[in-house]
Amino acid sequence: MDNLVKYYDHNEFSFISMEKLEELEDEYYIEYSTFEDCYINKDTSDYGYCDNDLLTNDTIENGDYIYCEDTEDYQLEENTVHLEDTDETVSIDYDYQRCDECGLIFSRDYDMHHRDDDCYCDDCWEDMEPVIYEYHKYYDGYYPRSLARESPLFMGFELEVDNVRGDCESLASSVLDGDMDDTLHCEEDCTVAFEFISQPCTLEYHKNQHYNDWFFSELDGKCESHDAGTCGLHVHVNKSFFDDRGYDRLKTILFFFKDELFQFSRRQRWDCGYSDFGERIHKNSVTMHKAKNTKHYGHSTWFNENNSSTYEFRLFRGTLKYETFMASLELVHNICMIAMSNTDIITWDLLLDGDYCREYSNSREIYCDSELNLGELEKKENELMQAIKKGLEENAFINLNYVCVGEIVGDKIVFYCLDNKNGELYKRRRDCIDLSEFETFEEYGYYYLCNRKELSNLLGGEF
Ligand SMILES: [Zn+2]
Known part of the structure; x- marks a missing residue:
């Protein structure tokens, strides 16, 4: 044995x-x-x-030995891992990927989602808070940002993108991963795929973000903006930057250079649905009166005054080109700065200061010989407003067979007629005229009747 x-x-x-x-x-x-x-x-x-x-x-x-697909032999179970996506077992030395959320393991061919240096499987990604907020559902707030010693002009942009190749959430998060200062967030927008929205920042702060290194470089080849034809680049500026005179000058600059701004905007149509430039006005007929009193609101206009704290330049078509993007921000910045300056003679060239703006304007062959004499228009406007105020203060009018008086309320002239109700005289609102339209009282059928003070005395001082 x-x-x-x-x-x-x-x-x-x-x-x-x-x-x-x-x-x-x-x-x-x-x-x-x-x-x-x-x-x-x-x-x-x-x-x-x-x-x-x-x-x-x-x-x-x-x-407890298990067959491993990668080594093509048996390994002790403790030295193996199970791949969720292929339902195969492989050895522990296999180059697998692990979801940082659920800990499950996936093959090297599996498309992981990435955010903030972590990776996520499809299921966990689905369950995560989306990177792209719903439209107007961003509640973290806006906080103005500047570098030291800068002007209090803040600009926030919205850049719309469309025709995204692949997953919008992934694209958004891959861009936001590079956003070290949390300058951007994303929101859905029903007319395009989604949009990037910035905090309000000074021009220098925006420049200092070096968007080319992480924002535009990441978007390159993964979506469209200009080429999609559906996308805009909107720039918000803070209303608080402007005083009344600055606002009047801003509007006049916009009206005077409307043609050049249209060319700069790269829009194909003057009346594009999301950026209607409104009335075409010959440069010689631009008045400060008309410019400052013509106000547009909402999503259809090129210059939107609807928001409580910002003016929105909606003219620019979207772009994924850093130089074009920065040229647009510079132009808005320059227009606002000059509006608030004391410069009286404004040329198109004067609006083109900066690192990108002039080169961009030249490349698109936008030239303008006409000068805007803001000082002169301001003087005319003052004279006109004085005349209107004086006329309303001093005159009573006759309109058809009504005796009328008027006053300025906001950007309108409101006319009242004197009415008689059971022997009592009272003022009834009769007519409302846009100041922007106004030229003379007669044009609206209001003719001089008598001195308002005398009429008032005659009626017992009430009117
Ligand atoms: Zn997972």
């Missing part, structure tokens, strides 16, 4: 003599396993390898 050896045949262990084994070896393919200290009949039994060790089927089944 001394020379019995352990033998594995038809998936059963037994002990046989060495002589018997040698006989069997003539007929079968039998191999010795160091690991098992056993001869295994590979023709009749199941077997496998772990690394270079030959294992019997008993060991594989009882010892």
Whole structure:
């Protein structure tokens, strides 16, 4: 019995003599396993390898060995991982990906989602708070940002993108990952894929963000803005930057250079649905009176005064070109700064200061010889307003067969007629005229009747 050896045949262990084994070896393919200290009949039994060790089927089944697709052998279960996406088991040395949220493991071919250096599987990504906020559902607030010692002009932009290749959330988060100062956030916008919205920042602060290095470089080739034809670049500026005179000058500059601004905007149509430039006015007929009193509101206009704290320049078509983008911000900045300056003679060239603006304007061959003489228009406007105020203060009018007086309320002239109700005289609102339209009282059918003070005295001082 001394020379019995352990033998594995038809998936059963037994002990046989060495002589018997040698006989069997003539007929079968039998191999010795160091690991098992056993001869295994590979023709009749199941077997496998772990690394270079030959294992019997008993060991594989009882010892928690699992077949690994990558190494093509059996490994102890503790040295294996299960891939969720392919439902395969691989060895622990396989270059797998792990979801940082649920901890599940995925093959190297699986498309992980990334945000803030973490990766996420599809399921966890679905459950996450979206990077792109719903329209107007961003409640973290806007905080003006500037570098030291700068003008209090803040500009916030909205850049719309469309035709996104792949997943919008992934694109948004890959851009925002590079946003070290949290200058941007994203919102849905029903007319395009989504939009990037910035905090209000000074021009220098925007420049210092080096958007080209992470924002535009990340968007490149992954979506469209200008080419989509649906996208705009809107620039908000803070109303608080302007005093009354600055506002009047701002509007006059916009009206006077409307043609040049249209060319600069890269819009194809003057009356584009989201940026209607309104009335075409010849430069010679631009008055401060008309400019300051013509106000447009909402999503259809090129210059929107609707928001409580900002004026919105809606003229620019979207762009993914950093130089074009910066040229647009510079232009808005320059217009606002000059509006609030004391410069009287404004030329198109004067509005083009900066690193990008002039080159951009020249590249599009936008030239203008006419000068805007703001000082002169301001003087005319003052004279006109004085005349209107004086006329309303001093005159009573006759309109059809009504005696009327008027006053300025906001940007309108409101006329009242004197009415008689059961012997009591009272003022009834009769007519309302836009100051922007106004030229003379007669034009609206209001003719001089008498001195207002005398009429008032005559009626007992009430009117
Ligand atoms: Zn996960």
